[in-house]
Each structure stands twice: as C-alpha cells, then as structure tokens.
Amino acid sequence: xxxxxxxxxxxxxxxxxxxxxxxxxxxxxxSEKGKKYFQLVAVSLFAVFTLFGFTPxxxxxxxxxxxxxxxxxxxxxNILNIATLIMFLQVKTWLYxxxxxxxxxxxxxxxxxxxxxxxxMISSGNFMMLYIGMEAASxxxxxxxxxxxxxxxxxxAGVKYILISALSSGIMLFGLSFLYGALGSFYFSDMxxxxxxxxxxxxxxVFFFSGLAFKxxxxxxxxxxxxxxxxxxxxxxxxxxVVSKGAAAxxxxxxxxxxxxxxxxxxxxxxxxxxxxxxxxxNIFAIRQKDIKRFFAFSSISQAGYLLLGMIAGTxxxxxxxxxxxxxxxxxxxxxxxxxxxxxNHTKGDTRIAAFNGLYKSNPALSFVMMLAVFSxxxxxxxxxxxxxxxxxxxxxxxxxxLLVFIALLNTVISLYYYLLIIKxxxxxxENPNNLSRFSIDNYNKVSLVICTAGIFVIGFIxxxxxxxxxxxxxx
Amino acid sequence: xxxxxIYGFIVRKNMIAILISLELVLNAVEINFAVFNRYLYPEQxxxxxxxxxxxxxxxxxxxxxxxxxxxxYRCIGNVNVRNLNKxxx
Numbered sequence: 001x002x003x004x005x006x007x008x009x010x011x012x013x014x015x016x017x018x019x020x021x022x023x024x025x026x027x028x029x030x031s032e033k034g035k036k037y038f039q040l041v042a043v044s045l046f047a048v049f050t051l052f053g054f055t056p057x058x059x060x061x062x063x064x065x066x067x068x069x070x071x072x073x074x075x076x077x078n079i080l081n082i083a084t085l086i087m088f089l090q091v092k093t094w095l096y097x098x099x100x101x102x103x104x105x106x107x108x109x110x111x112x113x114x115x116x117x118x119x120x121m122i123s124s125g126n127f128m129m130l131y132i133g134m135e136a137a138s139x140x141x142x143x144x145x146x147x148x149x150x151x152x153x154x155x156x157a158g159v160k161y162i163l164i165s166a167l168s169s170g171i172m173l174f175g176l177s178f179l180y181g182a183l184g185s186f187y188f189s190d191m192x193x194x195x196x197x198x199x200x201x202x203x204x205x206v207f208f209f210s211g212l213a214f215k216x217x218x219x220x221x222x223x224x225x226x227x228x229x230x231x232x233x234x235x236x237x238x239x240x241x242v243v244s245k246g247a248a249a250x251x252x253x254x255x256x257x258x259x260x261x262x263x264x265x266x267x268x269x270x271x272x273x274x275x276x277x278x279x280x281x282x283n284i285f286a287i288r289q290k291d292i293k294r295f296f297a298f299s300s301i302s303q304a305g306y307l308l309l310g311m312i313a314g315t316x317x318x319x320x321x322x323x324x325x326x327x328x329x330x331x332x333x334x335x336x337x338x339x340x341x342x343x344x345n346h347t348k349g350d351t352r353i354a355a356f357n358g359l360y361k362s363n364p365a366l367s368f369v370m371m372l373a374v375f376s377x378x379x380x381x382x383x384x385x386x387x388x389x390x391x392x393x394x395x396x397x398x399x400x401x402x403l404l405v406f407i408a409l410l411n412t413v414i415s416l417y418y419y420l421l422i423i424k425x426x427x428x429x430x431e432n433p434n435n436l437s438r439f440s441i442d443n444y445n446k447v448s449l450v451i452c453t454a455g456i457f458v459i460g461f462i463x464x465x466x467x468x469x470x471x472x473x474x475x476x
Numbered sequence: 477x478x479x480x481x482i483y484g485f486i487v488r489k490n491m492i493a494i495l496i497s498l499e500l501v502l503n504a505v506e507i508n509f510a511v512f513n514r515y516l517y518p519e520q521x522x523x524x525x526x527x528x529x530x531x532x533x534x535x536x537x538x539x540x541x542x543x544x545x546x547x548x549y550r551c552i553g554n555v556n557v558r559n560l561n562k563x564x565x
Binding site: 128131132135139142143146149150151152155156158159162163166167169170171173174176177178181184185186 | 501
C-alpha cells in the first residue's frame with residue numbers, strides 16, 4: 001500500500017513541477033503577443049519559488065530511505081535556485097534575438113527539468129535515484145547546449161556533450177553493478193553497513209567515481225569541458241559551470257561521506273592526486289587560452305580541484321567549507337558570465353579575450369563588475385572568494401594535509417596571473433577589434449549583475465551564513 | 477562487452493557507430509545487474525528493477541543523441557567526428 005504522505009517531504013520538487021506546468025500551459029495557450037512577457041512571468045514566478053525554498057520544510061526520509069530531505073539538502077537546493085534565477089536574468093537579450101525568439105518557452109521548461117534532476121540527485125538515498133537524477137539533469141542539458149540550432153559550434157558542442165555524458169553514465173553504472181554484486185543493495189544506509197574493503201568494492205568505487213568525475217570535469221576526465229563551454233550559448237555555459245558542477249559535487253560528497261565513509265583510506269589517495277593534477281593543469285592550460293569562454297572553462301576546472309580539498313578533509317568542517325565555496329562561486333562566476341553575455345550580445349558573438357580590450361574606457365561599470373568577480377575567483381582579500389578559499393584550506397590543513405594546501409596555495413598565485421590578464425585587457429590595452437563604444441545592457445542583466453556584486457561583497461563578511469552551514473554539515 | 481564498447485567509442489569515426497558502441501556499454505551494464513541479482517541475491521529484485529530503469533533511460537538518451545546528431549549533420553553535411561573540429565586552441 002502506497003503512503004501518499006511521503007510526497008509531503010518533496011515540497012521543493014513538487015513546487016518545481018507546479019511551476020513547470022504553469023509555464024508549460026502559458027507557453028502553449030498564449031498568443032504570440034502575450035508571450036512578450038514570458039521572460040517577466042518566468043523570472044518572477046521562479047523568484048517566488050526561490051523565496052518559497054527559504055520557508056520551513058518537512059524533513060525526513062521518504063519511500064523507505066530512497067529520498068532524503070534534510071536541512072542540508074534544502075540549503076543546497078536554495079543555492080542552486082539562486083544560481084538558476086541569476087542565469088534566467090542574464091539570458092534575455094540572447095533569448096529574444098532572432099534565431100531563438102520563437103522557442104524561448106522551451107528554454108525555460110528544459111532548464112527547469114534539468115534543475116529537477118539535480119534536486120533528485122542531491123536528495124537521493126539510493127543509487128538508482130542518483131542515476132535517474134543524473135540522467136534527468138544531463139540529457140536536457142545536451143538539448144540546451146545545442147540550442148543555437150543554426151550554429152555549427154553549438155551543434156558540435158551538443159554532440160560532444162551527449163556522447164561523453166552517455167559514456168560517463170555507462171562507466172558509472174558499470175561501477176555500480178560491481179558495488180551491487182559485492183554489497184547486495186542500492187540503499188546508502190545498507191551499503192555503508194555492509195561496506196568492506198574488498199577488491200570488488202574498490203573496482204566498483206573507481207568506476208563509479210570516474211563516472212561522476214566526468215560530470216565534475218576533474219582532470220583526466222576534463223577533455224570535453226573546453227569545447228562544450230565554448231560552443232554552448234553563454235547562459236548555458238554559466239549554468240553548466242555553476243549549477244551542474246555544484247550539484248555533481250554535492251552528490252559526490254554525500255556518496256563519499258555516507259556510503260564510502262568507512263573505506264576512506266582507499267579513496268583518500270585517489271582524491272589527493274586528482275586534486276593536485278586538476279588544480280595545476282586547469283591553471284596552466286588557462287594561461288594560453290585566447291577565447292574567454294574556454295578560459296573560464298579551464299578556470300572552472302581548477303576551481304573544481306579546490307572543491308576536492310574539502311572532500312579530502314572528510315570532516316564536517318570540510319563539508320561546510322565546500323558548500324560555502326560553491327555558494328561564493330555561484331556569485332563570482334555568474335557575474336563573470338553576465339558581463340561576457342553583455343559584451344557578446346553587443347559584438348555579435350565575439351568571445352575572444354581581445355574583444356574586452358579597452359572595456360574600462362567604454363563601459364566602466366561592466367569592467368568594474370568583471371574586476372570584482374575575477375578578484376573574487378582569484379581569492380583577493382576583501383571579497384568573498386578569499387574567505388571561501390581560506391576556509392577550504394583551513395579544513396584541509398586541520399587534517400594535516402600541509403603539502404596539499406601548499407601546492408594549492410602556489411596555484412592560487414598562478415591563477416592570479418591569468419586572471420590579471422583579463423584585467424590587463426580591460427584596463428590597459430586600448431585597441432579593440434570591434435571598436436567597442438559605450439553600450440547599455442538590458443535591465444534583467446543589470447539586476448543580475450547587481451545581485452552578484454552584492455553577493456561578492458557581502459557573503460564573506462556575514463559570518464552567520466558560514467555558521468549556519470556549519471550547523472548542518474556532518475563528517476564521515 | 478563493456479570493453480568492446482569502450483574500444484568502439486574510441487576508434488570509431490562515425491557518430492552513429494559511436495552511439496552503437498555506447499549502447500553496447502550500457503547493455504553490458506544492464507546484463508551485469510541482472511546476472512548479479514539472479515545468482516547472488518535471488519531473493520530480491522533490486523538489480524532487475526535497476527536494469528529496467530536503465531533500459532528506459534538509455535532509450536531516452538539515444539533519442540536525444542540522434543536528434544542532436546541530425547542537427548549536427550544539417551550543419552556540417554556528414555556524420556564523421558573528424559569534421560567536428562571547429563573549436564581548437
């Protein structure tokens with residue numbers, strides 16, 4: 001007998017589905033004239049939904065432990081909501097341009113489905129739910145990447161993403177099948193109870209981890225990242241690099257802590273080496289990029305390496321630092337992509353770094369936001385990025401990982417060098433290939449940039465947020 | 477079967493052939509689940525359920541992949557991955 005009371009634990013998912021249905025009917029039944037307000041309606045409904053996420057929620061386990069809702073998952077979903085809201089604000093000009101105007105409804109609907117998949121992924125208490133959530137997140141995302149139908153680049157990126165994501169889920173499932181063979185269950189709680197360090201389990205773990213590492217674009221599995229980020233529409237690139245990556249990191253840390261917590265000796269070294277290679281190679285390859293979206297693809301690879309530091313710590317503090325890092329990363333990276341979208345819309349799709357030359361002369365406000373965001377990503381003190389890096393280094397150092405923290409610190413210096421290349425292009429270089437003149441951006445994007453700037457300034461100084469996350473996290 | 481699929485994914489030049497190799501990988505996994513369930517844990521059905529869900533999701537995946545490949549075909553005129561080289565540093 002099915003207990004429908006279980007659905008009460010899924011308030012956020014159900015809210016998202018209601019939102020989806022509302023927008024769906026609006027998209028189908030509204031006349032072309034009424035659809036002029038689609039952006040306004042979609043954004044305000046989603047903003048209401050984001051606020052709804054901060055109201056008290058039911059917490060507990062539903063469907064025999066398949067679905068878990070706790071304070072932590074609610075908070076993580078709120079982070080993803082905020083990031084998605086900012087992304088919705090940034091896409092207006094692109095979405096209302098000639099080639100995409102007739103399918104703007106689809107854009108919002110597909111994005112909401114991917115978000116639902118990420119919710120399921122975070123809240124899963126069973127590997128089947130994790131897998132379904134992951135697929136629900138990555139399949140529609142491939143459609144979004146290939147959204148610019150008439151652009152060869154976009155189609156190419158779409159093909160690369162869908163093939164790689166299918167391969168990675170195949171590898172992950174292969175690992176899961178071994179884990180099932182060894183442990184006899186898919187439930188997190190049962191698996192961690194029976195966990196033993198047998199060769200079959202280790203083999204399964206390595207495959208499972210590689211599958212998720214594709215999604216997180218850690219270094220040996222990162223080769224798709226740059227191409228896909230460059231080819232995708234800018235809003236989707238932001239979504240990929242922030243929301244999709246954040247959700248994968250959160251799902252991975254839950255799986256590592258809850259299921260593989262007792263064999264942490266085994267995965268500790270794997271993560272240790274991966275973190276070092278990811279941070280270093282991401283940084284080194286970023287230096288030689290000429291295209292700004294590729295540049296931030298490699299920068300986001302190295303940021304994913306920093307996230308691993310929090311996982312390696314394996315303590316409640318590590319988890320807090322990681323979640324806080326994702327929160328700060330949302331605001332900094334979204335600000336960057338908001339500025340890129342603004343410049344790209346104005347220059348008809350020019351994404352070379354040279355397109356930013358002399359931005360300070362023509363658009364001081366935009367270049368100022370970009371500077372703040374880049375400083376925050378690089379970890380310069382007064383901004384939020386400094387605090388998030390500091391916490392994550394502290395979490396790793398408290399576990400005695402001094403060498404790791406030292407290498408990561410050296411890498412922040414390298415990263416400062418290439419982040420400053422962008423500052424140099426904006427403030428010092430004069431000649432611009434497009435003769436950039438002063439231009440104005442749409443109001444939605446302005447709002448998003450203001451939110452991001454406020455986030456970059458404020459989050460680091462309100463210790464309440466960090467302390468709140470700290471009360472929610474747990475260690476191995 | 478899994479490794480034949482991986483091998484095919486790496487060496488094939490045709491996008492459709494790559495997709496077929498991926499199907500091979502996923503089918504190998506499906507069989508793996510069913511077999512582990514049947515021989516190690518015959519009293520429960522979790523592995524079988526996982527296979528069923530896996531098959532459904534794989535079908536969805538193929539549909540999306542084919543749609544995107546058709547779109548790419550319209551843009552570049554053939555389905556050879558060698559021609560997917562517009563973006564390079």
